[in-house]
Amino acid sequence: MADIRFDGKVAIVTGAGGGLGKQHALELARRGAKVVVNDLGGSMDGSGGSSAAADAVVEEIKALGGEAISNGSSVTDDAGVAHMVKQTMDQWGRIDVLIANAGILRDKSFAKMTMEDFELVLNVHLMGTVKPTKAVWEIMREQNYGRIVVTTSSSGMYGNFGQSNYGAAKLGIIGFMNTIRLEGQKNNIHINAISPVAATRMTENLMPPAILEKLKPEYVTPGVVYLASEEAPTGAILTAGAGAFALTRLYETEGVYLGEGGLSVEEVRDNWSKISDPAGQQAYLNGGEQSGKFFRKMQGG
Structure with missing residues (x-):
């Protein structure tokens, strides 16, 4: 069978300054996509911001012979998301792929968690998926083509101590996906979810180094890129980590x-x-x- 390619296609990857998002952006570029590298550049808890990480990934893509631009908008900011989409359309005139990967953590037991911490994580993960999707939706409908990959987690589907905010957001994303996959079918818009198990800055303090070495983000990326391809299913929840892949169903x-x-x-x-x-x-x-x-x-x- 022929290799999966993205020649002539344009992809936006949020949270692509490092970790999983960076690997997704690099692999899409290797396969011919023009890539928007979005990253607020904040700390793991969502504070601060810098364009340096996104700019560095753009330079890596250019060094590979690919095309990319950086964007520092927050996925929770309506004006910032609108700017990201306008920047993409002005540069390349279309948007074929959206990978909603951006996220933060503010882990605490529910007894100790503030409502500010709960709402912020919910906003970044859930609304930070909804807002970019909404912003590209009409573009994909008019093209009669779109591929969207959202990011869920076992914490949402099965629970994880200290992550009630994160888990609520991640399962909310599945509810969102389950409806818009139905609404997008007539316009050839497919939406799928990835549930990654990977060593990133959000997990580096949770596991020993020997285990983290086997959980490189690039071991998840092949599944994400397949879900972003023309051949992708729709409505799938793909779990990936350490080279293993499985399908989650309710x-x-x-x-x-x-x-x-x-x-x-x-x-x-x-x-x-x-x-x-x-x-x-x-x-x-x-x-x-x-x-x-x-x-x-x-x-x-």
Whole structure:
């Protein structure tokens, strides 16, 4: 089969000054994409800002013979996001790929977490995905082509101590993806999620060096670039790390119909084993499929 290429395509990668985003930007450029390297250049907790990291990645891309420009906008700032998109359109006249990668951490147990810390992380991860997506959406609709890759996490899908803010944002991104993948299908806009396991500055203090060495960001990037390609599926949650790849799905059990007459709390308790029985469980493609199951059960099916 032919190599996956991005010749003539334009990609925006947020949070691309280092770590995962940098590797995504470099690989897209190696495969022919023109790349916008977006990075606020702040610290891990979101404070501060500098264009130096993004500029350095641009220089790396140019040294490879590629084309790239840097952008220092915050993904939470409406005017900054609008400027990033205008800068891209003025430079190249189209946007084919958006990789929403930017993020910060403010980890604390929920008891010790301030609402400021909760809202800031939610804003950067969730709204920092929504705002760039909204800004490129009409452009992709008019082109009848777009590929969007959002970044989720096991902390959102399964939980992780001290990350209630981060986990809430990361699962919120999946809810966002699940709806806009339906809305984008008629215009050939595919949106997928990556759930990375990688050694970055956000994880360097959580694992020993020997493990971090096996979790290089570049081991995640092949999955991201595939999800950004013309051949990409839509609505997939791809987990990647250390060269391993897996697909995450949300399943619902078949459940049991308890009827309406005399329905009680005790009936739910007494039928819990049937409600939770994994036999026949399914991964639904939209909310209507779940509703259809309930209508079927009402009719005795």
